[in-house]
Amino acid sequence: MRAPHAAAVRAVYARLLEGYGPQGWWPAETPFEVMVGAILTQNAAWANVERAIARLRAAGLLAPEALAALPPEAIAPHIRPAGYFNVKARRLAAYCRWYLAAGGLEGLARRPTEALRRALLAVHGVGPETADDILLYAFGRPVFVIDAYTRRIFSRLGLAEAGWGYERLRAWFEAALEPDPDLFGEYHALIVRHAKAACRKRPACAGCVLRGDCSTGAGA
Numbered sequence: 001m002r003a004p005h006a007a008a009v010r011a012v013y014a015r016l017l018e019g020y021g022p023q024g025w026w027p028a029e030t031p032f033e034v035m036v037g038a039i040l041t042q043n044a045a046w047a048n049v050e051r052a053i054a055r056l057r058a059a060g061l062l063a064p065e066a067l068a069a070l071p072p073e074a075i076a077p078h079i080r081p082a083g084y085f086n087v088k089a090r091r092l093a094a095y096c097r098w099y100l101a102a103g104g105l106e107g108l109a110r111r112p113t114e115a116l117r118r119a120l121l122a123v124h125g126v127g128p129e130t131a132d133d134i135l136l137y138a139f140g141r142p143v144f145v146i147d148a149y150t151r152r153i154f155s156r157l158g159l160a161e162a163g164w165g166y167e168r169l170r171a172w173f174e175a176a177l178e179p180d181p182d183l184f185g186e187y188h189a190l191i192v193r194h195a196k197a198a199c200r201k202r203p204a205c206a207g208c209v210l211r212g213d214c215s216t217g218a219g220a
Helices: 006-020 031-040 046-058 063-066 070-081 085-101 102-110 111-119 128-138 150-154 168-178 181-197
Strands: none
Touching: 006 031, 006 046, 006 168, 006 181, 031 046, 031 085, 046 070, 063 150, 063 168, 070 085, 070 128, 085 102, 085 181, 111 128
């Protein structure tokens, strides 16, 4: 039996898709590039992450073997555009060492979703959002990614409470939707697009595709 909030969650998706069209996320050429992007995008604008990834690619370092072989201080200059580059260099090096020791893409792909998620969360610097980005976009697992944009939009719509923890909100979405990685990825991408276009910290409600169902927009 579908959760009682399912119709509302699916209706939001339909309006976002109609308003913005398919987003085609995640922008990456390989699953490993998705993983690198998921680590670098922590507290960073995606445009800056793209610059950092381009620098890694130009230096011949966009491969787990190449990054794992370097000390973090040798990685840091290449990822400077992504910010917090010393911290992220340590995280990226740790991730690549773990990734190779775990059997790389093929070895990890054989693990069940929950076991793989637990393993990812045990890696230095990988939190729930980063782990779920990797699960969804690199491994194609039906795990819904929660970010600050999701909290903002759905609390303003009055569908979810701003104080809900990550796991509660993730379970709330997954209970409302079919376990479809393509759907989850498209929905997450549309949420990001809408948050940047309209549902900002200071909302731009004029022309918002969700305005009719939002108390913030209705009062603007």
